[in-house]
Amino acid sequence: MTIDACLTSRLNRRIGQAMHDYSMLVDGDRVLVAVSGGVDSLVLAWLLRFWQHKAPIRYVLKAVVVENELWRRHPESAGAIARICGQLERIGIEYQTVRGWSLAEEHRNCYHCARNRRSQLFDLARQEGWSKIAFGHHKDDLIETLLLNMICSGNISTMVPKQVLFGGKLALIRPMAYLEKEEVLEIAARIGIDAVENLCPLAGNTHRQRVRELLAQLYTMEPGARNSIFAAMANVREGYLL
Numbered sequence: 001m002t003i004d005a006c007l008t009s010r011l012n013r014r015i016g017q018a019m020h021d022y023s024m025l026v027d028g029d030r031v032l033v034a035v036s037g038g039v040d041s042l043v044l045a046w047l048l049r050f051w052q053h054k055a056p057i058r059y060v061l062k063a064v065v066v067e068n069e070l071w072r073r074h075p076e077s078a079g080a081i082a083r084i085c086g087q088l089e090r091i092g093i094e095y096q097t098v099r100g101w102s103l104a105e106e107h108r109n110c111y112h113c114a115r116n117r118r119s120q121l122f123d124l125a126r127q128e129g130w131s132k133i134a135f136g137h138h139k140d141d142l143i144e145t146l147l148l149n150m151i152c153s154g155n156i157s158t159m160v161p162k163q164v165l166f167g168g169k170l171a172l173i174r175p176m177a178y179l180e181k182e183e184v185l186e187i188a189a190r191i192g193i194d195a196v197e198n199l200c201p202l203a204g205n206t207h208r209q210r211v212r213e214l215l216a217q218l219y220t221m222e223p224g225a226r227n228s229i230f231a232a233m234a235n236v237r238e239g240y241l242l
């Protein structure tokens with residue numbers, strides 16, 4: 001299916017706007033797409049793959065799935081990895097799987113797992129000369145992170161759409177930063193993404209999940225809150241903070 005048949009012009013414009021606002025891709029980029037097998041990162045892999053045909057610039061893509069320690073303990077792990085690979089083949093993107101390091105018992109939590117995954121991705125990017133790592137985070141992830149950081153860590157910050165690291169050798173990009181979760185799901189339904197259930201035994205029982213539920217309640221009370229919170233991240237009045 002062509003990108004035009006799968007993306008409404010509204011969504012196409014929104015993704016293009018984020019890419020443009022943050023100069024996410026340039027000619028000659030080598031982009032690793034971090035894929036968990038969840039709906040967001042599979043949609044991202046599809047988007048970047050199909051933009052290759054459309055974009056006026058040339059870039060190379062490879063999807064990477066980090067098999068973490070907790071996944072591997074799950075009895076359905078092998079089948080799930082095979083399904084993720086099947087989805088990537090269907091999307092037509094080159095891919096590889098990487099085995100995450102073993103985590104000590106006391107380190108089996110979201111923080112260490114995410115750190116482990118980041119290190120694996122950074123190492124691969126350095127070894128193979130990839131210039132960008134693309135993540136499937138979207139607008140709701142950025143809002144949740146803002147609230148999480150305020151509530152649990154006492155700071156005002158979020159994940160940025162583009163983050164340049166190592167003196168410019170690598171940049172993390174989030175091309176779906178302007179899309180709401182429902183919009184990602186809309187694209188997934190149009191292109192027939194078959195997301196793989198998260199194998200992590202800790203999934204669904206996290207601070208993030210609780211913040212997500214809190215936000216859902218807030219949005220029913222105050223429908224404009226989502227856009228206002230998102231806009232606030234680009235409208236910081238430092239003179240009115242402590």
Ligand SMILES: Nc1ncnc2c1ncn2[C@@H]1O[C@H](COP(=O)(O)OP(=O)(O)OP(=O)(O)O)[C@@H](O)[C@H]1O
Nearest residue numbers: 034035036037038039040041064065066135136137
């Ligand atoms: N095991 C993994 N291997 C590679 N990349 C990953 C992995 N887990 C997460 N990521 C990357 O980090 C992003 C955010 O991770 P998070 O755990 O919040 O996603 P998820 O909700 O499990 O899955 P998704 O975002 O794909 O729906 C993903 O969109 C993906 O780009």
